[in-house]
Amino acid sequence: MLQPLPTAAEPTQQVRVRLFASLRDAMGWSEQLVRLETATATPLALWHQLGLGPEHQGPDEPPTEVRVAINQQFAAWDAPLQAGDELAFLPPISGG
Amino acid sequence: MLQPLPTAAEPTQQVRVRLFASLRDAMGWSEQLVRLETATATPLALWHQLGLGPEHQGPDEPPTEVRVAINQQFAAWDAPLQAGDELAFLPPISGG
Amino acid sequence: MAAPWRSIRLEPEPFEPLQALAAWHAALATALGALPAAESHFIGRVRPSSASGEPLAALELEHYPGMTEAQLQALAQAAAAQHGATAVLVHHRVGRVLPGEPIVLVAVAADRRGPALRCGQELLEALKHEVPFWKREWLADGRSSWVTGNTPL
Amino acid sequence: MAAPWRSIRLEPEPFEPLQALAAWHAALATALGALPAAESHFIGRVRPSSASGEPLAALELEHYPGMTEAQLQALAQAAAAQHGATAVLVHHRVGRVLPGEPIVLVAVAADRRGPALRCGQELLEALKHEVPFWKREWLADGRSSWVTGNTPL
Numbered sequence: 419m420l421q422p423l424p425t426a427a428e429p430t431q432q433v434r435v436r437l438f439a440s441l442r443d444a445m446g447w448s449e450q451l452v453r454l455e456t457a458t459a460t461p462l463a464l465w466h467q468l469g470l471g472p473e474h475q476g477p478d479e480p481p482t483e484v485r486v487a488i489n490q491q492f493a494a495w496d497a498p499l500q501a502g503d504e505l506a507f508l509p510p511i512s513g514g
Numbered sequence: 515m516l517q518p519l520p521t522a523a524e525p526t527q528q529v530r531v532r533l534f535a536s537l538r539d540a541m542g543w544s545e546q547l548v549r550l551e552t553a554t555a556t557p558l559a560l561w562h563q564l565g566l567g568p569e570h571q572g573p574d575e576p577p578t579e580v581r582v583a584i585n586q587q588f589a590a591w592d593a594p595l596q597a598g599d600e601l602a603f604l605p606p607i608s609g610g
Numbered sequence: 611m612a613a614p615w616r617s618i619r620l621e622p623e624p625f626e627p628l629q630a631l632a633a634w635h636a637a638l639a640t641a642l643g644a645l646p647a648a649e650s651h652f653i654g655r656v657r658p659s660s661a662s663g664e665p666l667a668a669l670e671l672e673h674y675p676g677m678t679e680a681q682l683q684a685l686a687q688a689a690a691a692q693h694g695a696t697a698v699l700v701h702h703r704v705g706r707v708l709p710g711e712p713i714v715l716v717a718v719a720a721d722r723r724g725p726a727l728r729c730g731q732e733l734l735e736a737l738k739h740e741v742p743f744w745k746r747e748w749l750a751d752g753r754s755s756w757v758t759g760n761t762p763l
Numbered sequence: 764m765a766a767p768w769r770s771i772r773l774e775p776e777p778f779e780p781l782q783a784l785a786a787w788h789a790a791l792a793t794a795l796g797a798l799p800a801a802e803s804h805f806i807g808r809v810r811p812s813s814a815s816g817e818p819l820a821a822l823e824l825e826h827y828p829g830m831t832e833a834q835l836q837a838l839a840q841a842a843a844a845q846h847g848a849t850a851v852l853v854h855h856r857v858g859r860v861l862p863g864e865p866i867v868l869v870a871v872a873a874d875r876r877g878p879a880l881r882c883g884q885e886l887l888e889a890l891k892h893e894v895p896f897w898k899r900e901w902l903a904d905g906r907s908s909w910v911t912g913n914t915p916l
Contacts, residue, residue, distance in 0.1 A: 439825050439897035440909040487895070490830035506827065512910040513855065513896030514723075514807060514867050514887060535672050535744035536756040583742070586677035602674065608757040609702065609743030610654060610714050610734060628781050628788070635781070644811065644863045651804035654876065658797065710797045723807065723887065731880055 433499055435464060436506040441484065445470065454501055461486040461505055462495040470507060483510050529595055531560060532602040537580065541566065550597055557582040557601055558591040566603060579606050614690030615641060615697035618682045620673065620704050627653045627701075627715040634699050638719060646696045646719040648726040652734050654714040656707050660747040661757060667748045669707045674742035678704075681741045686733060693729035695720040700737065706748075767843030768794060768850035771835045773826065773857050780806045780854075780868040787852050791872060799849045799872040801879040805887050807867040809860050813900040814910060820901045822860045827895035831857075834894045839886060846882035848873040853890065859901075 432451045442448045452464060462480050465471055471481055480495040487506040488497055499505060528547045538544045548560060558576050561567055567577055576591040583602040584593055595601060617634055631651065639645055656669045686698040699717040707713055716734050720726040737743075745757040770787055784804065792798055813819045839851040852870040860866055869887050873879040890896075898910040 436827075438827060438895065439899070440911075443909070487827070487830060490827070490833060492893075506830070508827070508895055509897065509909070510911050511892060511895060512898045512912060513894045514891035532674075534674060534742065535746070536758075539756075583674070583677060586674070586680055588740075602677070604674070604742055605744065605756070606758050607739060607742060608745045608759060609741045610738035628785050632781050645808055647808050647810045649804075649806040649808075651802075651806075652876065652880070653802040653804075655798055655800050655802075657800045657874075721810075723805065727805070727880075727884055727887075734876065734880075 431501050433459070433464065433501065434504045435468065436504065437470075438506065439509050441470070441507055441509045454499065459499045460496045461488070461493065461499065461507075464499070464505060465495075465507065484508060485511075527597050529555070529560065529597065530600045531564065532600065533566075534602065535605050537566070537603055537605045550595065555595045556592045557584070557589065557595065557603075560595070560601060561591075561603065580604060581607075614687065614695055616683065616686050616690070617697075617699040617701075618679065618686055619701045620679060620682075621701055622703075622705050624707075624711050625701060625703070625715075627651075627712050630699070630701050630715055631717060634697075634717060638697055642696070646721055646726075648721065648723040649717065649719045650723075650726040650730040652714070652716045652730055653712055655712050656709045658709040660749065660755075664749055666709050667750045668709070669713070670746040670748060670754070671702075671704045671707060671713070672744040672746065673704050678742050682737065685736045685740060689729050689733045689736065690718070693718075693720070693725040693732070695725050695729040698729065698733065700733065702737065702741075702743070704743075767840065767848055769836065769839050769843070770850075770852040770854075771832065771839055772854045773832060774854055775856075775858050777860075777864050778854060778856070778868075780804075780865050783852070783854055783868055784870060787850075787870060791850055795849070799874055799879075801874065801876040802870065802872045803876075803879040803883040805867070805869045805883055806865055808865050809862045811862040813902065813908075817902055819862050820903045821862075822866070823899040823901060823907070824855075824857045824860060824866070825897040825899065826857050831895050835890065838889045838893060842882050842886045842889065843871070846871075846873070846878040846885070848878050848882040851882065851886065853886065855890070855894075855896070857896075 432453055435450050435452050437445055437448055485508045486493050486495055487508060489504050528549055531546045531548050533541055533544055581604045582589050582591055585600050660666045682700050686700055690698045695718045697719040701715045703713045716730050718726045718730040746754050748754045809822045835853055839853055843851045848871045850872040854868045856866045869883050871879045871883040899907050901907045
């Protein structure tokens with residue numbers, strides 16, 4: 419399911435997933451290339467596919483404190499993902 | 515009625531009146547020593563006594579745009595004046 | 611809490627706000643050991659044109675010596691106490707001020723951004739309405755007129 | 764109106780806010796001919812203690828390279844346009860920041876004090892909630908924890 423490195427043969431079938439701060443620390447990785455399993459993948463689907471949420475979290479339930487960015491812009495949990503996208507899961511922001 | 519200079523014999527019977535900015539320009543003087551005529555003098559009474567208001571202004575009618583300071587603190591038009599006080603009439607403020 | 615640290619000054623000559631702030635920082639760091647976590651500043655400069663839109667030659671700032679300083683001190687003290695600010699600075703020009711020159715500098719240091727921002731804003735409004743300053747606009751041809759109100763927010 | 768003049772910078776090393784403002788003044792004066800009549804600044808510094816009250820060794824500021832800069836640009840543009848500000852500056856530290864060091868500087872120049880103050884305040888709140896920065900507090904004994912929210916206003 420997870421692809422540790424890009425597959426040269428079909429780079430356009432993949433999404434780059436990035437984690438930051440406490441989420442990266444909790445999961446132990448900062449970046450993965452993930453093959454799109456379906457034509458209708460969403461951030462929420464990948465969130466569950468990668469095991470990022472707690473086990474008790476239902477599959478249709480987005481985490482309330484984490485935000486999503488697609489290609490470095492804030493996006494919705496049910497936004498459609500395209501091959502080649504960069505998807506980031508952002509734990510609570512604390513700037514300024 | 516107006517005393518151009520302090521009278522050495524009875525300095526405590528006087529109030530120093532000061533005008534600023536547009537009010538001083540309109541009246542042509544900046545400071546006068548005024549003898550207190552009554553024991554119950556007020557800024558409003560002196561305002562009229564010195565002819566500072568327009569002619570149509572009634573004697574009980576304080577000017578809406580001018581403020582009063584007694585001894586360099588804002589005061590009411592009907593505040594009691596003491597001999598030796600410094601009374602100032604302040605046209606609309608425009609600081610900052 | 612301790613009495614707020616105040617730096618109140620009438621400036622008869624042009625002053626440079628950033629130099630004034632640097633000196634304030636140095637004095638505050640010495641007095642407090644470190645600068646507070648939040649700091650807000652406001653700088654006001656003379657506009658190039660009069661209220662009626664004509665080119666301005668200069669702005670004359672009259673004040674009431676004694677009362678003006680006392681009012682600035684009292685308002686700075688009250689605003690700092692109300693908002694829990696640590697330190698307040700107000701420097702205000704008097705005399706003849708040229709277009710582009712700084713006329714007022716207000717700075718507030720506090721433990722949090724809310725008090726720093728609110729105290730600064732309140733103090734700025736207060737000194738526009740509660741401190742005896744009067745502005746007279748001078749035009750190039752020698753005409754002048756007293757400003758009768760403040761610019762809108 | 765003309766597009767607002769923006770100076771957005773991530774600072775990997777300690778910076779001096781008053782020096783940054785002096786450089787901004789010089790650039791603005793060159794670009795505009797004169798500095799606008801109203802200017803607001805905010806400086807935020809690292810507190811000496813952690814959210815739980817322990818002495819802080821350092822604050823680590825993580826960001827999302829690319830997205831952080833783009834979001835700062837977009838928010839500065841939007842706030843300046845909404846309030847009619849002439850110029851906006853945001854400098855924000857990244858990396859390891861020591862107690863007392865400046866972490867953020869926001870400055871706004873505008874024709875009137877209202878837009879300068881409101882734009883600055885709005886931008887400050889926006890960058891606390893809408894720009895990908897994450898703070899981690901490091902204590903003297905080597906423990907660290909991610910900050911989960913912002914300090915209250």
